[in-house]
Amino acid sequence: MERGVHDRGGWATQAPIDRSEHELADWELLTDALVGVLGHAGLMNVDELRRGIESMPPEEYERASYYERWLFSIETVLTEKGVLAAGELDARLGK
Amino acid sequence: MRYRRGQRVRVAARRHEGHHRTPGYVKGKIGSVERVHASFTNPETRAYGADGLPKQPLYLVGFAQRDVWPDYRGGSGDRVYVDLFEHWLEDAE
Amino acid sequence: MSRHDHDHPHAPITNGDEPAAAMRVRILEELLVEKGAIRREDVRRGIDWLVSRSPADGARLVARAWLDPEFKERLLADARSAALELGLDAGPSPVVVAVENTEAVHHLVVCTLCSCYPRALLGPPPDWYKSITYRSRAVSEPRGVLSEFGLELEDDVELRVLDSTADIRYLVVPRRPAGSETMSEEELATLVTRDSMIGVADPTAPAGIV
Numbered sequence: 011m012e013r014g015v016h017d018r019g020g021w022a023t024q025a026p027i028d029r030s031e032h033e034l035a036d037w038e039l040l041t042d043a044l045v046g047v048l049g050h051a052g053l054m055n056v057d058e059l060r061r062g063i064e065s066m067p068p069e070e071y072e073r074a075s076y077y078e079r080w081l082f083s084i085e086t087v088l089t090e091k092g093v094l095a096a097g098e099l100d101a102r103l104g105k
Numbered sequence: 106m107r108y109r110r111g112q113r114v115r116v117a118a119r120r121h122e123g124h125h126r127t128p129g130y131v132k133g134k135i136g137s138v139e140r141v142h143a144s145f146t147n148p149e150t151r152a153y154g155a156d157g158l159p160k161q162p163l164y165l166v167g168f169a170q171r172d173v174w175p176d177y178r179g180g181s182g183d184r185v186y187v188d189l190f191e192h193w194l195e196d197a198e
Numbered sequence: 199m200s201r202h203d204h205d206h207p208h209a210p211i212t213n214g215d216e217p218a219a220a221m222r223v224r225i226l227e228e229l230l231v232e233k234g235a236i237r238r239e240d241v242r243r244g245i246d247w248l249v250s251r252s253p254a255d256g257a258r259l260v261a262r263a264w265l266d267p268e269f270k271e272r273l274l275a276d277a278r279s280a281a282l283e284l285g286l287d288a289g290p291s292p293v294v295v296a297v298e299n300t301e302a303v304h305h306l307v308v309c310t311l312c313s314c315y316p317r318a319l320l321g322p323p324p325d326w327y328k329s330i331t332y333r334s335r336a337v338s339e340p341r342g343v344l345s346e347f348g349l350e351l352e353d354d355v356e357l358r359v360l361d362s363t364a365d366i367r368y369l370v371v372p373r374r375p376a377g378s379e380t381m382s383e384e385e386l387a388t389l390v391t392r393d394s395m396i397g398v399a400d401p402t403a404p405a406g407i408v
Contacts (some may be wrong), residue, residue, distance in 0.1 A: 011120060013129040018330055019310035019361060020130040020174065020338035025331045027346055031324045034248075037220035040227060042322075043244030046290075047236045060312055061124040061152035076313070076328050078219045084226070091154070093235055094226075102225050126363045128310050130337065142293065145365045163364050170359075179341040182356040188364035 015068040016060075038077040045080060054087050062086040106162045107191055112138045114166060115197040116189060124152035127193045131185075135197045136168035139186055147190070162191040248322065255286045256319040256369055257390035259296070260401075261383045264374040274298055277369060281319065289318020289367075297360065298371045299397075304355050305370045306344070306397035308336035309362040316367035320392055327396065337361055347398040370397045377404045 013021075034042070048054040062083025063071070071079065088094040108114055118133035126148050141164055146157030170183040177183070230236045259281060263270035273280040277294040281287070288294045294316050297305045309315065310333045315323040326332050335343050340359050344351060351357055360368045372394040378386060381404065393399035 011118070011129060011132060016311055017129050018333040019128045021330075021334040023331055023334045027326050027329060027331045027335070027343065029324075029326050029347075031326070034322060035216070035220070037216060037223050039245045039248055040241065041219075041223050042248055043241050044223070044227060044230075044236070046244045047240045048230075050240070051236055053235060055151055057124065057146075057148040057152035057157070058154065060148070063312070064124060072330065075217070075219075076325075078217065081219050081223050081226075093233070094229070099222065099226055099229065102229060103222065126311060128361065128363060130310075140295075142364075142366060148364070163366070165360075165366070167358075174338050178339070180351070180353050180355065180357055182354070183340070183358070184356065185337050185359045185361065187361045188366050190364070 014064050015066065015071045016064045041077045041080050041084070044084060048084070048088075053091070053093055054084065058087045059083050106141050106144075106164075108138050108141070108164060108194060108196070110138050110141055113197040114138060114164075114194040116166070117193050117195060121149070123149065125149050125193075127189060128187060130173060131166075131168060131187050131189070134168055134173055136166045136172075136187075138164050139167040140165035142188065145190075164189055164191065164194065166194070248317075251317055251319075251321040253320045253390075253392035253395065254387070255281070256316070256392070256395045257387040258284055258286065258383075259319065259369075260371050260390045260395065261387035263296075263371055264378075264386055265383055270298070270371070273371065287318050289316070293365060294319065294367045294369055296369045296371050297358075299373045301373075302354075302356060304351055304357050304397065305368075306336060306340050306357065306359045307362065307368045307370060308333060308359060310334070310337055311361075311363055314362040314367060316369050319369060320395060324392070344398060347393070349399055370395050372397075372401045375401050375403050 045059055063079045065086060066079060066082055085099060089096055113135060115135045116127065116131045116133060144160035144162045147161045151157030165186050166189050167184050167186045170177045170179060170185055171181065173185060227241060231238050259273060262284060263273050273296045277296040278288040299305055313323055313328040315327060337359050340357055362368055375389060378389065389402045391399060391402060394401040
C-alpha cells in the first residue's frame with residue numbers, strides 16, 4: 011500500500027544513523043516559536059503543521075532540513091487560509 | 106471505549122487519502138491493546154481546519170515484531186507499540 | 199549573531215552561512231506582526247521557553263523514582279502529576295507516559311511519522327532522533343540501531359519500541375546503575391542522560407565503576 015513521504019517506519023534503508031548534533035540556530039528557534047504562537051492565535055494547529063509538511067513533494071521533503079519543512083508548512087497553511095497572500099512573502103523578499 | 110486492555114485487535118488495511126496517524130507498517134496487522142488512553146481530537150479532520158471533534162478514543166496497541174517484519178532480526182519476544190485511534194481498529198478475537 | 203531587543207523595522211541581519219530559510223522566516227515574522235496576526239513579544243516568550251528546556255528536568259524525575267518506590271509508581275501512573283510534585287512543567291502535550299526499564303524489558307522511543315518527543319522534560323530532540331534513518335530503522339531494526347549507539351541487549355531481554363504517533367509523549371525510566379547505592383538524589387540525576395531517557399543508551403555508570 012502506498013505511503014506518504016513522511017511515513018517512514020521500516021522504509022528500507024541500510025544507512026547508518028548520523029549521530030552528529032547541532033544547537034538550534036536562531037532562525038530555527040524562531041520557526042519553532044512561530045508555530046506555537048500561531049497555535050495560540052488559532053491560526054494554525056499542530057495537525058495542520060504535520061499535514062503541510064506531508065504535502066511536500068518527496069524530493070523536497072528529503073532534501074529539506076527539519077525546520078525548512080516547518081517553514082514550508084507554515085507558508086502553505088497560512089496562504090491557504092488567506093493570512094498570507096499568494097506570493098506575498100516572495101514579493102517582500104524581492105523575488 | 107470499545108476495546109479493553111489485552112484484547113486482540115486488527116489494524117484496518119484501508120487506504121486513507123490525506124493526513125492520518127496510522128503508520129503503513131501496521132496496517133492490516135494484528136496486535137493487542139496494551140493501554141487504553143483517553144480520547145483526543147481527531148487529527149484527520151483537524152489537519153484541514155476543522156475542530157477535530159468529537160474526540161476519538163486512543164489506544165496503545167502492541168505487536169510482536171516477528172508478526173510485523175518478515176525478516177525481523179532480534180529477540181523473539183521483541184515488540185513494537187503504536188498509538189492508534191479506535192476507528193482504525195477492528196476486533197480480532 | 200545576536201538577538202535584537204528593539205522594535206523598529208530594519209533589514210534583518212543575516213549570516214552568510216545561513217540557508218535562505220533564515221531570511222525567509224524573519225520576513226515572515228515581520229509580515230505577521232505587521233498584519234497584527236501575532237505579537238513579537240509572544241514569539242520571544244516562546245523562544246525563551248524553548249531554550250529553557252533541558253534533560254535535567256527528566257533526570258530529576260528519574261533520580262527521585264530511583265530513590266522513592268512510591269514516587270516511581272506515581273510517575274508510571276501519571277507522569278504529568280508526578281512532574282508537578284517536583285515543580286516541573288510537563289509541557290503543552292496533554293499526556294506524558296513514563297515507561298520503566300527492568301532486567302527483562304528495555305524500551306526505545308521513536309516517532310516514525312515526524313518527531314514527537316517529550317520536549318518539556320528533555321529539551322529539543324537531537325537531530326538523529328528526527329532523522330529519516332532513525333525513524334525508519336528504530337521500528338524495524340531496533341537492535342541494530344542500539345548496536346550503533348553502543349548498546350547491546352541480551353537476546354532474552356524484551357525490546358519494546360514505542361512509536362509516538364498521537365498525543366502521548368513517552369519517557370523512558372532507565373535502570374539504576376550498579377554502584378550508585380550511596381549517591382544522593384542530585385548525584386543520581388547527573389547519571390541520567392538524555393539518551394537513556396530515549397532508550398538508546400544506559401545511564402552513566404558511577405565514577406570508578408567500569
